[in-house]
Amino acid sequence: MKKITIGEAARRSGVKVPTVRYYESIGLLAAPSRSEGNQRSFEPADISRLAFIRHARELGFEIEAIRTLLTLQDDPHQSCASADAIAKARLVEVEQRIRSLTALKAELETMVEGCGHGRVDQCRVIEVLADHGQCTHSHH
Amino acid sequence: MKKITIGEAARRSGVKVPTVRYYESIGLLAAPSRSEGNQRSFEPADISRLAFIRHARELGFEIEAIRTLLTLQDDPHQSCASADAIAKARLVEVEQRIRSLTALKAELETMVEGCGHGRVDQCRVIEVLADHGQCTHSHH
DNA sequence: CTACATCCTCTAGCGACTAGAGGTGCAAGA
DNA sequence: TCTTGCACCTCTAGTCGCTAGAGGATGTAG
Numbered sequence: 001m002k003k004i005t006i007g008e009a010a011r012r013s014g015v016k017v018p019t020v021r022y023y024e025s026i027g028l029l030a031a032p033s034r035s036e037g038n039q040r041s042f043e044p045a046d047i048s049r050l051a052f053i054r055h056a057r058e059l060g061f062e063i064e065a066i067r068t069l070l071t072l073q074d075d076p077h078q079s080c081a082s083a084d085a086i087a088k089a090r091l092v093e094v095e096q097r098i099r100s101l102t103a104l105k106a107e108l109e110t111m112v113e114g115c116g117h118g119r120v121d122q123c124r125v126i127e128v129l130a131d132h133g134q135c136t137h138s139h140h
Numbered sequence: 141m142k143k144i145t146i147g148e149a150a151r152r153s154g155v156k157v158p159t160v161r162y163y164e165s166i167g168l169l170a171a172p173s174r175s176e177g178n179q180r181s182f183e184p185a186d187i188s189r190l191a192f193i194r195h196a197r198e199l200g201f202e203i204e205a206i207r208t209l210l211t212l213q214d215d216p217h218q219s220c221a222s223a224d225a226i227a228k229a230r231l232v233e234v235e236q237r238i239r240s241l242t243a244l245k246a247e248l249e250t251m252v253e254g255c256g257h258g259r260v261d262q263c264r265v266i267e268v269l270a271d272h273g274q275c276t277h278s279h280h
Numbered sequence: 281c282t283a284c285a286t287c288c289t290c291t292a293g294c295g296a297c298t299a300g301a302g303g304t305g306c307a308a309g310a
Numbered sequence: 311t312c313t314t315g316c317a318c319c320t321c322t323a324g325t326c327g328c329t330a331g332a333g334g335a336t337g338t339a340g
Contacts, residue, residue, distance in 0.1 A: 108227055
């Protein structure tokens with residue numbers, strides 16, 4: 001088995017080099033063995049783990065959630081109820097975020113459309129920001 | 141004119157007390173005058189400025205963008221082209237974010253629906269995370 | 281006069297990295 | 311063999327926009 005350097009691991013997993021070291025430092029990835037010259041030497045399993053983490057991060061899971069998901073993955077006989085709960089919670093968050101961003105989008109569109117491209121004192125962008133009562137955006 | 145304490149300013153603007161101090165510290169809000177006992181004394185104009193900042197933050201504008209918007213507001217004879225550009229850029233960001241979150245939502249739904257609520261080795265949540273090839277989510 | 285809320289400054293912490301300094305290892309070409 | 315130059319190492323500090331807490335001063339109501 002040939003040694004996988006950190007650069008190679010980064011390339012294969014899509015996680016940046018300093019981020020790989022960071023994940024090791026917070027215990028998300030086991031410390032790999034070292035070469036004679038003290039350089040990290042990764043196993044193929046580490047690459048899979050890094051790819052797992054990367055994908056989960058892309059889906060917006062927090063590090064602590066990923067930590068839980070990884071311990072579940074490490075023991076395949078456990079119930080997947082926790083994994084399911086984590087994914088469902090994330091789904092709810094994402095749905096909420098989409099709703100709120102859609103409201104923001106509408107407000108920004110009103111602002112941009114209303115801008116006459118003249119002077120600031122006629123600009124709807126500034127006006128709407130200054131007077132919350134004018135906007136359609138509701139809170140909490 | 142009666143003095144407005146920081147607590148009162150916070151209540152009226154909807155910005156929290158430590159955040160008001162923070163905005164002052166980064167120069168987003170001018171340092172107000174002080175009482176004999178060294179307590180901040182705000183003017184009504186400060187409340188409007190805080191409300192402006194709060195609303196802009198709720199719309200997701202970054203502090204530096206708000207700084208620009210505030211200098212524009214301070215000089216109403218300027219062209220509003222910058223304000224328009226900032227708002228448009230933010231709109232593009234929001235639209236992009238909505239698109240990406242919608243893709244995430246679809247992927248999370250697939251994961252959650254596919255979970256048979258059994259053991260981890262049959263769980264689609266873990267499986268999809270481990271093998272990116274199985275998912276519908278595309279990047280960049 | 282005494283409680284007690286509110287105010288003050290200052291430092292440190294959050295999450296998830298990212299950047300930079302200052303140094304070592306290693307492989308390939310001359 | 312030497313040298314070039316990239317990739318690697320550790321460590322600290324910075325990013326953003328706050329938030330929390332310590333430790334103390336002020337202001338107000340009873």
